[in-house]
Amino acid sequence: MMLTREGIAYRIARDLPEGGYVNLGVGIPLLVADYLDPAKEIFIHSENGILGVGPRPARGEEDLDIISAGAEFCSLVLGASLFDHTLSFTMIRGGHLTHAVLGAIEVAANGDFANWRVPGQAVPAVGGAMDLAVGAPNVFVAMSHVTNKGKPKIVKTCAAPLTARRCVRRIYTDLAIIDVEAGALVLRGFMPGHDPSAIQAKTEAELTVASDCREIDVPETFNGVQLRQ
Numbered sequence: 746m747m748l749t750r751e752g753i754a755y756r757i758a759r760d761l762p763e764g765g766y767v768n769l770g771v772g773i774p775l776l777v778a779d780y781l782d783p784a785k786e787i788f789i790h791s792e793n794g795i796l797g798v799g800p801r802p803a804r805g806e807e808d809l810d811i812i813s814a815g816a817e818f819c820s821l822v823l824g825a826s827l828f829d830h831t832l833s834f835t836m837i838r839g840g841h842l843t844h845a846v847l848g849a850i851e852v853a854a855n856g857d858f859a860n861w862r863v864p865g866q867a868v869p870a871v872g873g874a875m876d877l878a879v880g881a882p883n884v885f886v887a888m889s890h891v892t893n894k895g896k897p898k899i900v901k902t903c904a905a906p907l908t909a910r911r912c913v914r915r916i917y918t919d920l921a922i923i924d925v926e927a928g929a930l931v932l933r934g935f936m937p938g939h940d941p942s943a944i945q946a947k948t949e950a951e952l953t954v955a956s957d958c959r960e961i962d963v964p965e966t967f968n969g970v971q972l973r974q
Contacts, residue, residue: 746938747919752963752972753887755780757846757917761787768792768837768877770847770860771815773887777846778819780967789822790842792873794833797825814873837873837880845881847874849888849913851903854950856913856925858886859905871908878909890918890947897949899923899930920944922961929953934961936973 748756754776761767761781768790769775778789779800789798791814798813799820807818836842849860858878861871878884891897899916916923921944922934932952935944941954965973 746936746973747890748936748961748963749919749971749974751776751780751967751970753917753919755967755972756922756961756963757885757887758782761785761844763787765843766790766796766841767844767846768842768881769798769813770845770874770877772848774846774848775813775815775817777887790833790836791819792830792833792837792877794828794830795819795821795825796828796836797822799825834873834876837876840880840882842877842881844883844885845877846885846887847877847908849886849908850898850905852886852888852899852913852916852925853903854899854901854925854930855928856911857903858884858908858913859903860886860908862906874908878912883914884909884912886913886916888916888918890920890944897947900949920947923948923952924955931955932958934959936961 750773753773758777758780763785766788769777778798781787790796791798793814799822802818802820811819813819849858852858860874913925920936924931924933930950930952932941932954937960945952963972
């Protein structure tokens with residue numbers, strides 16, 4: 746059993762704290778806004794100039810002027826603010842965010858991560874990921890545990906060009922939740938049907954199993970969306 750992309754987003758959303766100011770990167774991270782606990786006040790930031798991003802609008806209810814940094818339609822929560830790009834990055838670089846949730850190509854055992862260019866592929870630039878990685882004290886990575894060829898994405902040392910060094914605090918994958926603590930990887934949770942040894946077999950870097958490590962609790966569906974498969 747493993748989490749779907751939506752399942753990873755759900756698990757991250759449920760771990761975000763009350764009062765958090767959170768930037769969501771492109772890909773799986775953007776889905777987090779759909780699964781926030783309504784009992785918590787959490788402020789979602791988009792680097793193109795929004796504070797107060799809500800869930801994705803239903804089909805046919807999109808506002809052509811409300812677009813996330815991922816170039817997707819989004820909604821605004823009551824009290825949301827809109828501002829220019831310069832002010833948005835002033836918030837990021839000034840340390841005013843509490844969390845950044847980002848996708849990744851690879852994460853290293855010491856918290857290094859790469860998320861902007863696969864070796865050999867041409868891309869225009871790194872975007873805002875570098876600013877987010879060093880501006881937010883809590884960087885969470887959301888990604889699949891292995892590549893589509895079965896190669897581990899949690900590695901001893903990143904081979905892809907780095908986005909930032911020693912900044913990742915927690916990794917959420919379709920199979921596990923792993924903390925980065927003092928340059929080491931600590932397994933906190935794993936999906937039913939797996940165990941720590943099975944997760945280690947899919948992880949290049951060495952894992953330490955937390956004393957309270959347990960199965961990840963995620964419902965099978967949420968509002969009709971499949972979270973596990």
